[in-house]
Amino acid sequence: QVQLVESGGGLVQVGRSLRLSCAASGGTFSEYAVGWFRQAPGKEREFVAAVTSGDLTKYADLMRGRFTISRNNAKNTVYLQMNSVQPEDTAVYYCAASGVYGGHLQTSQSSRYGYWGQGTQVTVSS
Numbered sequence: 689q690v691q692l693v694e695s696g697g698g699l700v701q702v703g704r705s706l707r708l709s710c711a712a713s714g715g716t717f718s719e720y721a722v723g724w725f726r727q728a729p730g731k732e733r734e735f736v737a738a739v740t741s742g743d744l745t746k747y748a749d750l751m752r753g754r755f756t757i758s759r760n761n762a763k764n765t766v767y768l769q770m771n772s773v774q775p776e777d778t779a780v781y782y783c784a785a786s787g788v789y790g791g792h793l794q795t796s797q798s799s800r801y802g803y804w805g806q807g808t809q810v811t812v813s814s
Contacts, residue, residue, distance in 0.1 A: 690715035690785045690803040697781060697808030700773055708768040708808060710783030720791040722766040723801055724757060726779035726810075733798060736781070739766060741791025748796065773812045780807040 696708040710722060723738035737757040738746045745757055756769040766783060784801035786793055793800060 690717075690720060690787075692783050692785060692803055692805035694781060694783050694805045694808040697810045699811045699813060702774060702812055702814050703772055706770045706773060706810060708770065708781055708783075708810070710766040710768075710805060712764045712766075712785065715785075715787075717764040718761040718791070720785040720787050720803075721793055721795075721801075722757075722759065723784050723786070723796070723798075724766075724768045724781060725784060725798055726777075726781045727807075728776075728779040731779075733782070735796035735798065737768060738794065738796065740794050744792075744794050746794050746796060770810070773810075775812050775814050778810060778812045780809050782807045 691714045693711045700706045721740040724736040725733050727733040735748050739757045739759050754771050759766045783805045785803040786801045
């Protein structure tokens with residue numbers, strides 16, 4: 689059973705940067721793929737980025753080039769570096785873990801992630 693805790697959210701101005709962290713416990717972290725998703729008010733949850741246990745990354749088209757996902761297995765943590773944030777990046781950001789295929793499944797489908805954190809709010813002010 690994996691527990692996930694997000695941190696690093698807050699209020700940030702347009703064009704600035706923010707780094708979110710997802711700390712994991714309770715499992716062999718290196719064997720899980722981890723994804724970031726977000727949900728804005730009144731909108732459905734959407735995929736942001738993911739990193740597999742083999743360090744392969746996948747991004748939503750809108751985030752590619754601005755966001756970077758990375759993992760540090762020694763710290764059981766996955767990061768989401770957000771650069772040049774925009775008002776439309778305002779959302780609750782969730783990290784999720786998938787043990788499917790030993791963490792090698794590279795997917796944007798939220799249904800393939802069995803463990804979820806509580807989320808961290810990111811608000812971008814203009």
